[in-house]
Amino acid sequence: MTREFQVQGVPVSELARRYGTPLFVYDGTALRDRFHGLRDRLHPAMEIFYSLKxxxxxxxxxxxxxxxxxxxxxxxxxxxxxxxAGVPPQQVIFLGPGKSRQELAACLDSGIHAVVCESIPEVALVDELARERGVKAPVALRVNPRFAVKRSGLAMGGRPRQFGIDEEELFATTDLVKRFPDVDLMGVHVYMGTRILHEAVIVENTTRILDLAERLSAALNLELRMVDVGGGLGVSYFDGESDLDAQVLTDGLHPVIEDFTARHPGTRLIMELGRYLTAEAGTYVMGVRYTKTSMGERFAVADGGTHHHMAAVGIGSFVKRNFPMAVLNRLDEPATEEWNVTGPLCTPGDTIGKKVPLPPVRPGDLIGVHRSGAYGPTASPGLFLSHGYPAEVLVHEGRCHLVRERDSPEDLLQRQRLYDPTAHDAADVPH
Known part of the structure; x- marks a missing residue:
C-alpha cells in the first residue's frame, strides 16, 4: 500500500476531500511540542510572546x-x-514603525502592557493621547543599536532603518521623561534580525541587548520594568541548514538571564517568537491539475502557488531555494525526477518550486510544502487574479477544525461597489 502523509492520523487525502485544495493544514501537537520544547528549558524569567505577524x-x-x-x-x-483569542491585555505588547492614531488609542483604551514606540514623534503622540484620556501610557522605547546582528536571514537593526530610535539619539536625549509627563517610560526593546540558526549568536545578541538596556535606563533615568530582547530564532528550510538545539541555546542563555535578573528582579523579560513557533507545524497542500514537458523540463501545474505562499519562493531572501516538498499521497516512492511546481497565475513568477526532486507526478496528486506554518497567507498576494485565500485547517487532538473558510467569489466582491453613472448620491461626492 502506498504510504500517505497524515496529520495526527488523518490522511491528507481525507483533508483534501473534506476541505478542498489548496489549503494550509496546521498540526496542533507540533505547535505544542515546539512551544514546550523551548518553554520547559528557558529561564523562567523570560516570557515567550507570540508574534502574530x-x-x-x-x-x-x-x-x-x-x-x-x-x-x-x-x-x-x-x-x-x-x-x-483570550490573551489578557497585560500579556500584549504593540510594536511597528508606522502606528496610526487609531491604533495607539486602541492600545491605551484596551490597557495593554506596553506600546513600543519607534520614534520620538510617536512618543509625543502617545503622550497627547494619554493626556486626553487622563492616563499614564506605558511605553517601551525601541532602540536601533550601533551593533549589528551576525548570521541573520534579515537584519533589522545596526544600520539606517525605519525601525526604532538610534542608540546615539537616545543617549543624547536625556530629558525624555520630563518632556512627556503623561508617558510612563518603562522599558527597552531591541530586535536585531530574523532566521538566526546559531545558538551563540542569539546568546551574544541577548547579552548585548540587556547591557544596552541597563545603560539606557541609567542615562534616561527610566525605571526598567521591561526589556524585550526580540527573538529571530530561525527555522531550517534548505539543504545545509540545521535547526537550533533548544538545550544548547537555553544553556547559553541561562547564565546571562540569571545575572541580569539578580540585578533587576522586577524587570519583565520578553522574547518574541513567530516563525519559530509555527513554521514546522504547517503544510501547504496543493492539488496537481496538469503535468507537461516544456523544452525538456517537467512542470506540475497545481491549484495553489505563490499567491498563497510567497515565503516559499524566497521573499526577503537573496538566494532562491526550494522549501521541503513532497508528493504527499505517495511518500514511499523515490524521487527520481526533477519537477517545476507551478500555480494557476498568469506569470512565470508563479513557480513555487524549481527542479524539485519528486517521484513521477500525475494529475490528482497532492504536493505539499512543509514547514509552511509561518508567513503563508499573511505575506502573500492572495488577491492576485482574484483567487482569494485558501482554507486553513487545524488538526488538534485528532480532530479537524476549519479555522478559516476559503474565499468565495462573493467574499471577494462584496466590498466592491459598481459605479453607476446615473446615480447622484451626494454622500459619495468629495467636498
Missing part, C-alpha cells in the same frame, strides 16, 4: 496562548485578534 489566525493564537504564550501585535486587527 507570522500567522495571525485567531485559532493558532488561542492555541499557543493555551500553552502559555503571550502576544506581540503590530496592527489593530492583530490586537483585536489577540484579545478575542
Amino acid at each position: 507570522a500567522n495571525p489566525n485567531i485559532s493558532i493564537c488561542a492555541l499557543l496562548h493555551s500553552f502559555g504564550a503571550r502576544a506581540e501585535v503590530s496592527s489593530l486587527v492583530e490586537l483585536t485578534t489577540a484579545l478575542r
Whole structure:
C-alpha cells in the first residue's frame, strides 16, 4: 500500500476531500511540542510572546496562548485578534514603525502592557493621547543599536532603518521623561534580525541587548520594568541548514538571564517568537491539475502557488531555494525526477518550486510544502487574479477544525461597489 502523509492520523487525502485544495493544514501537537520544547528549558524569567505577524489566525493564537504564550501585535486587527483569542491585555505588547492614531488609542483604551514606540514623534503622540484620556501610557522605547546582528536571514537593526530610535539619539536625549509627563517610560526593546540558526549568536545578541538596556535606563533615568530582547530564532528550510538545539541555546542563555535578573528582579523579560513557533507545524497542500514537458523540463501545474505562499519562493531572501516538498499521497516512492511546481497565475513568477526532486507526478496528486506554518497567507498576494485565500485547517487532538473558510467569489466582491453613472448620491461626492 502506498504510504500517505497524515496529520495526527488523518490522511491528507481525507483533508483534501473534506476541505478542498489548496489549503494550509496546521498540526496542533507540533505547535505544542515546539512551544514546550523551548518553554520547559528557558529561564523562567523570560516570557515567550507570540508574534502574530507570522500567522495571525485567531485559532493558532488561542492555541499557543493555551500553552502559555503571550502576544506581540503590530496592527489593530492583530490586537483585536489577540484579545478575542483570550490573551489578557497585560500579556500584549504593540510594536511597528508606522502606528496610526487609531491604533495607539486602541492600545491605551484596551490597557495593554506596553506600546513600543519607534520614534520620538510617536512618543509625543502617545503622550497627547494619554493626556486626553487622563492616563499614564506605558511605553517601551525601541532602540536601533550601533551593533549589528551576525548570521541573520534579515537584519533589522545596526544600520539606517525605519525601525526604532538610534542608540546615539537616545543617549543624547536625556530629558525624555520630563518632556512627556503623561508617558510612563518603562522599558527597552531591541530586535536585531530574523532566521538566526546559531545558538551563540542569539546568546551574544541577548547579552548585548540587556547591557544596552541597563545603560539606557541609567542615562534616561527610566525605571526598567521591561526589556524585550526580540527573538529571530530561525527555522531550517534548505539543504545545509540545521535547526537550533533548544538545550544548547537555553544553556547559553541561562547564565546571562540569571545575572541580569539578580540585578533587576522586577524587570519583565520578553522574547518574541513567530516563525519559530509555527513554521514546522504547517503544510501547504496543493492539488496537481496538469503535468507537461516544456523544452525538456517537467512542470506540475497545481491549484495553489505563490499567491498563497510567497515565503516559499524566497521573499526577503537573496538566494532562491526550494522549501521541503513532497508528493504527499505517495511518500514511499523515490524521487527520481526533477519537477517545476507551478500555480494557476498568469506569470512565470508563479513557480513555487524549481527542479524539485519528486517521484513521477500525475494529475490528482497532492504536493505539499512543509514547514509552511509561518508567513503563508499573511505575506502573500492572495488577491492576485482574484483567487482569494485558501482554507486553513487545524488538526488538534485528532480532530479537524476549519479555522478559516476559503474565499468565495462573493467574499471577494462584496466590498466592491459598481459605479453607476446615473446615480447622484451626494454622500459619495468629495467636498
